[in-house]
Amino acid sequence: MQVPPRESKPAATPLIDRFGRRVHYVRFSVTDRCDFRCVYCMSERMTFLPRARVLTLEELAMLGRTFVELGASKIRVTGGEPLVRRNILWLFQELGQLRERGLAELVLTTNGSQLERMAADLKAAGVARINISLDTLDPARFRRMTRAGELDAVLRGIRAARAAGFQRLKLNAVILKGRNHDEVTSLARFAIENGLDISYIEEMPFGAINDHDRTEAYYSSDAIRADLEGVFVLAPTTESTGGPARYYRVPGTDSRIGFISPHSHNFCDACNRVRVSAEGRLLLCLGQEHSVDLRHVLRAHPGDRERLKQAIVAAMAIKPRGHDFLLGGQTAIPRHMNHTGG
Ligand code: SAM
Numbered sequence: 001m002q003v004p005p006r007e008s009k010p011a012a013t014p015l016i017d018r019f020g021r022r023v024h025y026v027r028f029s030v031t032d033r034c035d036f037r038c039v040y041c042m043s044e045r046m047t048f049l050p051r052a053r054v055l056t057l058e059e060l061a062m063l064g065r066t067f068v069e070l071g072a073s074k075i076r077v078t079g080g081e082p083l084v085r086r087n088i089l090w091l092f093q094e095l096g097q098l099r100e101r102g103l104a105e106l107v108l109t110t111n112g113s114q115l116e117r118m119a120a121d122l123k124a125a126g127v128a129r130i131n132i133s134l135d136t137l138d139p140a141r142f143r144r145m146t147r148a149g150e151l152d153a154v155l156r157g158i159r160a161a162r163a164a165g166f167q168r169l170k171l172n173a174v175i176l177k178g179r180n181h182d183e184v185t186s187l188a189r190f191a192i193e194n195g196l197d198i199s200y201i202e203e204m205p206f207g208a209i210n211d212h213d214r215t216e217a218y219y220s221s222d223a224i225r226a227d228l229e230g231v232f233v234l235a236p237t238t239e240s241t242g243g244p245a246r247y248y249r250v251p252g253t254d255s256r257i258g259f260i261s262p263h264s265h266n267f268c269d270a271c272n273r274v275r276v277s278a279e280g281r282l283l284l285c286l287g288q289e290h291s292v293d294l295r296h297v298l299r300a301h302p303g304d305r306e307r308l309k310q311a312i313v314a315a316m317a318i319k320p321r322g323h324d325f326l327l328g329g330q331t332a333i334p335r336h337m338n339h340t341g342g
């Protein structure tokens, strides 16, 4: 049986917020662009940021170095779709070198569409783990839910990642009532048969979408768990991969089944992370707008790492206690998930 990766031990860090939470995990949204238009993430017509407003790869590399010097031990590259950004491999190679300076884990979240051609290079660059979004195993439904994606390309991408030597791949599935809730168990079976982990995610109210009413589409983690328990034995674990998922094991298999439940099981008390948006806003909480404009610091004071560090450390003072998503959209966050970096 494979040994699951444990959460890396946090290094000494000045990144501690008012509530005593240590921040040692940062997620970079490296582009707001994407080759898919998932119905829960984007509206059909999206306006993307002008290039000049998006952080350059060099700025992202500098942020990576700075966060690691401040004690961050885990960086997740996400988006938008990170693998559609031109020259993105260069950034992975730069960030990969930070493993010699204290970075324990460089990880990636992707829709999988480009993995077939990139998996081997990502492995060589030092990416430790990959999360791949997969909400359905039905090609026509996949097309409807992503509006643009091809299921087979993602399945080939998963196989390519396995072949490249990625040991623990995790699927992320956003479950929507009436769209794909009837596939909860078949997605788990697919994960188990292929030696993958899987996390089920409750949809969060980010950005205006025009596909469905989020209250009506809500399908809780408890409902998902009940569906799974009709077919599998789920043994609770205290395992963590450093993110918000609560994990279960299916005895006799290698797979872990996780639940990311922002509505039904708030995970804010154990929050250890911050995000940098595609525009360089340091977002202190996924579900609040408290932020600091790091792009301004980077561009007003080029090369001044001390100033950048001061801005990041000072930002800890405004990290909020947590999110308060409400179904019904009243507290919906106007920014879309592709800017935010899920
Ligand atoms: N494009 C990549 C992907 O799809 O994996 C990375 C970016 S995507 C924004 C990161 C994760 O956020 C995906 O697993 C996606 O399913 C999830 N996501 C997007 N919009 C969401 C929403 N409104 N609620 C919950 N999860 C969402």
Ligand code: SF4
Pocket: 034, 035, 036, 037, 038, 041, 042, 079, 080, 081, 111, 133, 337, 338
């Ligand atoms: Fe693109 Fe990922 Fe958003 Fe889907 S969830 S539209 S793949 S950024």
